[in-house]
Amino acid sequence: MYYDLSSFGKKLIEMRQAIGYSQKRTSELSGVHIETLRKIENGKVIPKQETLDFLSTAYKKNLNVLLLKCKYNDYSKFNDIKNRMESKLDKDEFYTLGTELDEFRLLLSNTENSYVKTQINQLILLIESVMLNKGEHKRNEALDKLIEALEIGNLEFTIFNYNSYVYSSLEIRILMNIALILNKIESAKKSLEILSFCYENVEPDDNVYSKVCYNLSYAYHRVDCHKNALKYSSLGIEYCIQNRDFNGLNLLYFREGIAKFLLKHDNYIISLRKALAQTEILEQYELRDSMIRSCKKNYNIDL
Numbered sequence: 001m002y003y004d005l006s007s008f009g010k011k012l013i014e015m016r017q018a019i020g021y022s023q024k025r026t027s028e029l030s031g032v033h034i035e036t037l038r039k040i041e042n043g044k045v046i047p048k049q050e051t052l053d054f055l056s057t058a059y060k061k062n063l064n065v066l067l068l069k070c071k072y073n074d075y076s077k078f079n080d081i082k083n084r085m086e087s088k089l090d091k092d093e094f095y096t097l098g099t100e101l102d103e104f105r106l107l108l109s110n111t112e113n114s115y116v117k118t119q120i121n122q123l124i125l126l127i128e129s130v131m132l133n134k135g136e137h138k139r140n141e142a143l144d145k146l147i148e149a150l151e152i153g154n155l156e157f158t159i160f161n162y163n164s165y166v167y168s169s170l171e172i173r174i175l176m177n178i179a180l181i182l183n184k185i186e187s188a189k190k191s192l193e194i195l196s197f198c199y200e201n202v203e204p205d206d207n208v209y210s211k212v213c214y215n216l217s218y219a220y221h222r223v224d225c226h227k228n229a230l231k232y233s234s235l236g237i238e239y240c241i242q243n244r245d246f247n248g249l250n251l252l253y254f255r256e257g258i259a260k261f262l263l264k265h266d267n268y269i270i271s272l273r274k275a276l277a278q279t280e281i282l283e284q285y286e287l288r289d290s291m292i293r294s295c296k297k298n299y300n301i302d303l
Contacts, residue, residue, distance in 0.1 A: 004070040004115040006043035011066060013041050015059050030058040035166075043115060044153075044168040045203070072113045078120070081107065085127065090247045091284060094134045101127045118152055122170055125149035126177065133181060143181045149174050159190075163197055172202050176212055183219060192219050199232075210236040210248055217255040230259035250278035254291055261299060272303060 016026055023041075027034040032054050039045040040055075047055075052063040072078070085100040101124060108120045125145045133142035150157045154165045159178065167175060176198050183191035198212045213236030220228040233256040240249040257271030272295065279288040295301035 003046060003067060003072055004113050005040075005046065006115050006118070008067055008070045009041045009043040012055075012059075012063070015061065016041075019059070021058070026055070026058055030054040039166050042166045044166050044171070070115075072116050074107070074111065074113075074116075077107060078111075078116060082123065085123065087247070089130065091282075092134075092287070094130050097127050097131060101131075119168075119170055121152055122149040122174060125152075126170075126174055129177065139181050139185050143178065143185070146174050146178045146181070150178075162194060167201060169203070169206050169208050172198050172206075173208050173211070176208070176215060179219075180215060183222070188219065188223050192216075192223070195219055204239075205243070207243070207245055210239045210245060210252065213239065214248060214252050214255060217252070217259070221255065221259065226259045226262045230256060230263060233259060246278065246282075250275045250282065250284070250287070253278060258295075258299070261301065269301075272301065276303060 016023070021029070023034055023037055026032070027037055030037075032051055036045075036047075036051065037055075040047045040051070047063075047067070049064060052067065056063045081100050081103045085097065088094065088097055088100070104120050104124050104127070108117060108124070111117050111120065125148055129142040129145035129149070132138045132145065147157065147159070150162075150165075150171060153168070153171060157165060159182070162175060162178075175194060179191045179194035179198070182194065195212065195216045199216055202209050202212055213232045217229045217231075217233040217236065220226070220232065233252050236252040237249065237256060240246060240252065253271050253275035257268050257275060260268035260271060272291075275291060276288055279285075279291065292303045295303050
């Protein structure tokens, strides 16, 4: 379910200030971590019911009821478009994203919920960036789109002050894409710095977590830090298995297998075969063939 989290967060701030609590005092009274409280008040995360129960005790008001009043009614339509977009991104089908782009634009014109409008605008810019980057190889223009997307919710955002803000799940995804482009046009060091920030700030039960793990693993691979490449690929695999989220699991197994091979682990071939098997289950045959070619060409591994 989607809500107008911006309005909900502002109401929480008003309530907290009306009873004279600081964020620190509210955290002490409720047991809710101050960073979690900051994210909720900034409209960056949908709070769990347990969290709202703890805060309700401190504020002496049922915040679950307050959140329901901020519900977004067109959630199913929005979620359908977003899920199709995510599926295409996972399969690298960027060339067909024009359909979702048009549908988001149409939905935007009929949406009043300010939080969802922000998300739709950010998703539109994300899609445009992917199409510019992968379809037209216009990386600088693609980067500008991503920066514009983050400026919507963080008015003075720049690449240099990125660590000054609290981000939503989608914004972490956008920031991660910024890091990936910077890895191509600027430096691996800056890319790793931003990706590490994304990892530290993504919620551990967020499906963006496995994507951050994969990209960190690949970034460390590119700088020949194979222990860290193995660490983050394994963390991503663990998340996928625990949460039964199998999109991207094949790529994580591939990164794990290559890291193990370069570290001279005997069981590297098991991970690579799992990568191929998972790719075949998803019917991503072009990706499977690409993995086989990469292993043979770069590492003389015959799969």
